[in-house]
Amino acid sequence: MTLPTFTLEGTQFPRIILSAQSPASDRDLPGFMKRLYAMGVWAMDLPTKRHLECFRELKRLTEDSRLLGLCHARAEEGISFSGKPIHWLESKITATVKRNIVPSELRREFFPDTSAGEILTQKEIDRIAFDPSRFDQVLSSFRPEESRFLLVGGKYSDWLLGLGRFDLLKAMVTRVRERGFIPIFAGQWTTFILPKAKPLDTAAYAVPINKRWSHFNFDQACTLIKKFDRPVISLKPLAEGQLLSDPAEAFSFLFKELKIACALAEVASEEEARTILKAVESFPSLNPYRKT
Numbered sequence: 001m002t003l004p005t006f007t008l009e010g011t012q013f014p015r016i017i018l019s020a021q022s023p024a025s026d027r028d029l030p031g032f033m034k035r036l037y038a039m040g041v042w043a044m045d046l047p048t049k050r051h052l053e054c055f056r057e058l059k060r061l062t063e064d065s066r067l068l069g070l071c072h073a074r075a076e077e078g079i080s081f082s083g084k085p086i087h088w089l090e091s092k093i094t095a096t097v098k099r100n101i102v103p104s105e106l107r108r109e110f111f112p113d114t115s116a117g118e119i120l121t122q123k124e125i126d127r128i129a130f131d132p133s134r135f136d137q138v139l140s141s142f143r144p145e146e147s148r149f150l151l152v153g154g155k156y157s158d159w160l161l162g163l164g165r166f167d168l169l170k171a172m173v174t175r176v177r178e179r180g181f182i183p184i185f186a187g188q189w190t191t192f193i194l195p196k197a198k199p200l201d202t203a204a205y206a207v208p209i210n211k212r213w214s215h216f217n218f219d220q221a222c223t224l225i226k227k228f229d230r231p232v233i234s235l236k237p238l239a240e241g242q243l244l245s246d247p248a249e250a251f252s253f254l255f256k257e258l259k260i261a262c263a264l265a266e267v268a269s270e271e272e273a274r275t276i277l278k279a280v281e282s283f284p285s286l287n288p289y290r291k292t
Contacts, residue, residue: 030054034058043067073135128163129168150181150183157169177201190224194225198228222258
């Protein structure tokens with residue numbers, strides 16, 4: 001099976017990346033990833049240490065130099081507060097972001113388990129700092145020669161932007177570049193983070209977008225992505241399985257209407273993988289990538 005590709009910083013990247021969700025137990029993951037590879041999947045999402053271990057074994061067995069992995073470096077792993085991990089401050093961070101950033105009608109959706117609590121003072125926000133030693137420890141788990149691309153961000157990327165701390169994300173992206181990796185910025189709230197994160201020195205931007213929904217506002221997200229002149233990767237392209245019955249239409253919306261460069265889809269079975277790969281196979285490659 002030949003998958004369409006696009007060029008990302010000089011590297012051929014498939015327009016579909018699969019994230020293997022082991023259907024039964026963690027012990028099934030190595031075999032599942034091998035079967036995906038046998039189907040023609042040569043780029044895989046590596047969200048956990050276990051995924052990375054299985055990927056390394058697959059690369060050793062196949063000796064396939066084209067095999068590409070996408071590792072994750074979470075934004076919270078690169079910041080601290082007064083020398084301590086940021087997690088202990090999370091309740092105040094979420095209370096601050098919930099009150100000041102998230103639209104009132106969406107607060108329960110994004111923070112269902114939190115109530116109105118104490119918020120951060122500006123002095124506390126200013127004391128949140130980049131922690132290079134902690135972040136270097138995370139980066140030391142990865143190897144540029146096996147996985148040049150790193151997905152940097154997650155929920156804390158949205159939160160840090162919401163607190164006005166763009167500088168912390170910039171420091172992390174710079175560190176990723178210095179260590180020989182190519183950063184891809186990942187966030188949750190499309191209409192909020194794309195404009196604010198655009199100045200980052202990243203290869204692409206990964207945000208949740210599909211034919212049914214995107215945060216905060218679907219129509220605004222679609223308009224923003226159409227005009228965005230940097231590569232965008234769709235997270236949740238099949239709306240967590242809701243669009244799996246017609247993936248060709250789901251990808252047509254992303255690739256043709258929004259001009260999405262790539263989609264990252266979770267798969268829990270070989271049948272799901274075959275359905276997705278077949279749907280993507282007919283779309284054209286983008287070489288070099290450009291918005292039209």
